[in-house]
Amino acid sequence: MKTRDIIRYSFISIERARSRTALMLLAVAIAVTSVILLIGLGEAARRYVTREFASLGTNLVFVLPGKSETTGGAMSASFGGTTRPITIADAQALTRHPSVSRVAPMVIGAASVNRAGLERESVVQGTTAEMLPLREWQMYKGSFLPTGNWQHASPVCVIGRKIESELFGPESSVGQFLRIGESRFRVIGVLDHAPSTFGMTVDESIIVPVASAMRLFNTDSIFRIMIESNHPDSIPAISTFVTNTLKARHHGEDDATVITQDAVHETFNTIFNALTLTVAGIAAISLAVAGVLIMNVMLVSVSQRTGEVGLLKALGASPAQIVWLFLTESAMLSLFGALIGVGVGLTACWLVSTYYPILDMFPPVWAVGAGVLVAFITGLVFGILPARQAAALDPIASLAKH
Amino acid sequence: MLIKLDRIQRIFQVGSEQVHALQDINLTIEKGEYLSLMGPSGSGKSTLLNLLGLLDRPTSGSYLFDVRDTTTLDDSEQAHIRNSRIGFVFQFFHLIQRLTAFENVELPLMLRGVPASKRRQQVHAALDGMGLTNRFDHRPDQLSGGQRQRVAIARATVTAPDLILADEPTGNLDRKSGNEMIEILEQLNSEGMTLIVVTHDAAIGKRAKRQLKMVDGRIVEDIRTQATT
Known part of the structure; x- marks a missing residue:
């Protein structure tokens, strides 16, 4: 058939x-x-x-205080069980590697922000001027955080557009003051819209110098450090460099977690x-x-x-x-x-x-x-x-x- | 010699009892013969017909079909002989309802693997020969009883078999169609096909040149007449 x-x-x-x-x-x-x-x-x-992950930028290495193996889980390490804080000086030390193009320390928290009787909760990020190119953010107006001494807690801030429109309405915000917690900050710039990453929207954030944020949140440790390498191939080398540097600075104790973006991805x-x-x-x-x-x-x-x-x-x-x-x-x-x-x-x-x-x-x-x-x-x-x-x-x- | 049965037994196991449906059957049939097979119900004539048609195997004895011993053949080889050498005409026609007259007649050729273009010619010829030229695309339920039986005969003869086995071919037809049917079958016989008709109808049985009568699984009469038809 x-x-x-x-x-x-x-x-x-x-x-x-x-x-x-x-x-x-x-x-x-x-x-x-x-x-x-x-x-x-x-x-x-x-x-x-x-x-x-792609919107975070590529070629990134993250450093978190605490050792994930000893406290169980990268996230919990950043909240509790921190043996030794990562300081601004630690972060600065990490710039001394030929393959590292940018280092941006980060302190993050929520605070109430008010201005002329208007008040709202906002995410406050403490960081440095390096964050802008690292995250590929664009300025809407004004300027970003000043470069210079990271230890200097200057009372300036950069705000997202939603914060601007809610607190300032039609007025221009640049040059004006607002209160974060109990401190006065001068608005020096407004960030343009950017795609949100992992639920954090730029539009609703306030960026302040890292030292100011540490003072604001009364913390002696950086929440995390983002390190950008100039080439993906050098990420393992940077990873080793970071571990060794922090170990040397923490009296031989290996108490920081280094995460490469690749590994997370x-x-x-x-x-x-x-x-x-x-x-x-x-x-x-x-x-x-x-x-x-x-x-x-x-x-x-x-x-x-x-x-x-x-x-x-x-x-x-x-x-x-x-x-x-x-x-x-x-x-x-x-x-x-x-x-x-x-x-x-x-x-x-x-x-x-x-x-x-x-x-x-x-x-x-x-x-x-x-x-x-x-x-x-x-x-x-x-x-x-x-x-x-x-x-x-x-x-x-x-x-x-x- | 087309068929030679030698000491054929067919025993069915019904519960704990053994039923001898066929006992010691010896039968030789020449090419081109016209036989009728008569007898009361349960006399074994259908069993014999099934056996001749290779739908059943004897319990013992030998069956030579065209000098080949069929009892040693496997199912596929028997199927091949059925397909190429034997045509069946059933009392209930056994047409496939969802297929047209053409498709029903086409079936044995399709099973044999004949290419479609060649099939077409043969099916046309077979249906034309049965006077069904205008009924190619009709389904069985759109045809009369006589027409259905003629489609069934066309299907049985489209492969140009040596042997036609007709089991009560007129049993489901009125007298007139029944006679027509017998005439068609006799016509095929006169063209050289060996014809075996199982029937209850004595009038039809008498038309055959050789009449077998069965009782209790045995052939009790084997009459040859020189009747001219």
């Missing part, structure tokens, strides 16, 4: 048993759609995080890969369910068509041909279902990406291919039992059933 004829025969049987076909197509299509949507979602999350990547595979696995279960449905419907179909099977045998169909006819039918049903699923899944992804651009939901090609392939194989595997049952039918009994 020619392959073309097998396909045509199966196609006729699919085409002329509408409700059965619709049911099976639906089951497979739903399964494949969910595979594509879930993988698309996982990919979107991964891309989102990657974008966030890598960790996130691993997490998102695991996440994507997990949701894809969950979606694959629905494929198995669809497979069981195909099997059941095909079994019913075989028992409804015993007369036909008997006839085919009388007409000279070999057991192998009968197996192929029924297998082709379930394989075609699952393939068509899968293609419908791909269509629906990609359309849904496209709709989500169009209306929520932050979720860039296009699943990778491998996911689409794997979805279709797995659906096809499921159809084949679950089609084997009904097909073999059909082939094993006794032709005389089958013909008598009519």
